[in-house]
Amino acid sequence: GGLYADPTIGHKMTARQRWTPTPVQLQILERIFDQGTGTPSKQKIKDITEELSQHGQISDQNVYNWFQNRRARSKRKQHGGGGGSSNNNNNGESEVETETETLNGKRKLPESLRVLPDGNNAIGTTTTATSPRPEDLCFQSPEMSSDLHLLGVLSNPRDEHLVGKMGLSESYNLYDHVEDYGMSG
Amino acid sequence: GGLYADPTIGHKMTARQRWTPTPVQLQILERIFDQGTGTPSKQKIKDITEELSQHGQISDQNVYNWFQNRRARSKRKQHGGGGGSSNNNNNGESEVETETETLNGKRKLPESLRVLPDGNNAIGTTTTATSPRPEDLCFQSPEMSSDLHLLGVLSNPRDEHLVGKMGLSESYNLYDHVEDYGMSG
DNA sequence: TATGTATGAATGAATG
DNA sequence: CATTCATTCATACATA
Numbered sequence: 553g554g555l556y557a558d559p560t561i562g563h564k565m566t567a568r569q570r571w572t573p574t575p576v577q578l579q580i581l582e583r584i585f586d587q588g589t590g591t592p593s594k595q596k597i598k599d600i601t602e603e604l605s606q607h608g609q610i611s612d613q614n615v616y617n618w619f620q621n622r623r624a625r626s627k628r629k630q631h632g633g634g635g636g637s638s639n640n641n642n643n644g645e646s647e648v649e650t651e652t653e654t655l656n657g658k659r660k661l662p663e664s665l666r667v668l669p670d671g672n673n674a675i676g677t678t679t680t681a682t683s684p685r686p687e688d689l690c691f692q693s694p695e696m697s698s699d700l701h702l703l704g705v706l707s708n709p710r711d712e713h714l715v716g717k718m719g720l721s722e723s724y725n726l727y728d729h730v731e732d733y734g735m736s737g
Numbered sequence: 738g739g740l741y742a743d744p745t746i747g748h749k750m751t752a753r754q755r756w757t758p759t760p761v762q763l764q765i766l767e768r769i770f771d772q773g774t775g776t777p778s779k780q781k782i783k784d785i786t787e788e789l790s791q792h793g794q795i796s797d798q799n800v801y802n803w804f805q806n807r808r809a810r811s812k813r814k815q816h817g818g819g820g821g822s823s824n825n826n827n828n829g830e831s832e833v834e835t836e837t838e839t840l841n842g843k844r845k846l847p848e849s850l851r852v853l854p855d856g857n858n859a860i861g862t863t864t865t866a867t868s869p870r871p872e873d874l875c876f877q878s879p880e881m882s883s884d885l886h887l888l889g890v891l892s893n894p895r896d897e898h899l900v901g902k903m904g905l906s907e908s909y910n911l912y913d914h915v916e917d918y919g920m921s922g
Numbered sequence: 923t924a925t926g927t928a929t930g931a932a933t934g935a936a937t938g
Numbered sequence: 939c940a941t942t943c944a945t946t947c948a949t950a951c952a953t954a
Contacts, residue, residue, distance in 0.1 A: 754949070754950070775942095776941090809943070809944065
């Protein structure tokens with residue numbers, strides 16, 4: 553976990569603000585990302601940084617990190633993985649898009665693209681009074697017992713990482729299981 | 738931040754908001770969280786997700802996020818209001834924004850300012866309230882052409898999604914802590 | 923309806 | 939390159 557641990561910012565800045573790519577920088581970065589499949593070379597990073605610095609403060613490290621994160625996260629569908637679906641709030645309908653990259657909002661967009669729930673009650677504000685889902689009524693019901701089998705397996709999650717690292721780093725497929733979102737294996 | 742814009746549902750307006758764990762799901766999650774102090778492995782996440790899906794729609798990402806947040810906030814709670822420790826720093830979360838970056842208007846825009854992705858972006862129209870810097874408004878100006886030499890060729894129409902991020906601030910203070918990040922080049 | 927709080931989700935950065 | 943952490947943003951929900 554990252555602490556900045558940098559005393560140089562203590563005397564003036566009240567808070568460390570992490571770099572945030574400007575729209576222009578983002579556009580350029582995305583463009584470059586599309587071209588190559590991997591992280592650019594060091595020289596390339598420098599070129600990119602120099603170019604991006606025209607549009608805002610930036611450093612090589614920022615660029616490098618961006619590409620690393622971008623690559624690491626491009627494997628999981630950022631739209632699907634993040635959202636899941638609404639369950640209790642919705643009527644029960646759920647949409648499942650199969651898009652991968654052409655989706656407008658693969659990245660965090662401001663409220664610009666989002667549909668407005670206002671004016672169209674999707675929450676059921678007017679009818680919420682009497683539409684409890686079964687789970688609500690039995691949140692402590694014996695149902696829970698069916699979950700216990702998981703707890704047993706999960707009792708020692710820490711031991712697994714030791715076993716998991718034994719000799720399968722090479723055979724471990726890195727890019728086929730692109731459904732991951734970055735967990736410990 | 739939320740990103741759930743789905744062009745495929747347009748007329749239905751049943752966009753997924755964000756996942757909200759049902760009481761049962763929450764019960765299970767907290768139970769598991771108690772068992773292991775760390776984030777479960779990929780496989781465990783899948784198991785958990787499968788189990789939780791019996792009580793409502795859910796995805797691996799939801800579970801993963803939940804554990805991440807749980808862990809992060811568990812630590813934060815102890816500092817903020819838990820053990821009477823001397824380290825009673827600010828909430829951290831709510832808002833500690835000091836002065837510079839956030840005031841530029843990068844933050845959430847009033848709902849009245851929302852721009853639509855359709856055809857004409859309203860960058861010029863929305864500037865009235867937030868008044869971003871002129872540089873930001875030139876995101877499509879000839880300036881950009883200077884980037885092309887790095888990229889070689891442009892051919893992606895996907896760039897349009899970036900319009901949504903226009904109008905951000907761009908001057909930040911960066912700590913000069915820059916290590917060698919070990920690139921291939 | 924307006925405001926405050928809790929928390930799901932996104933992401934830059936750090937660690938291994 | 940993979941995983942984890944810390945911070946921040948946005949929103950569901952409670953409250954007034």
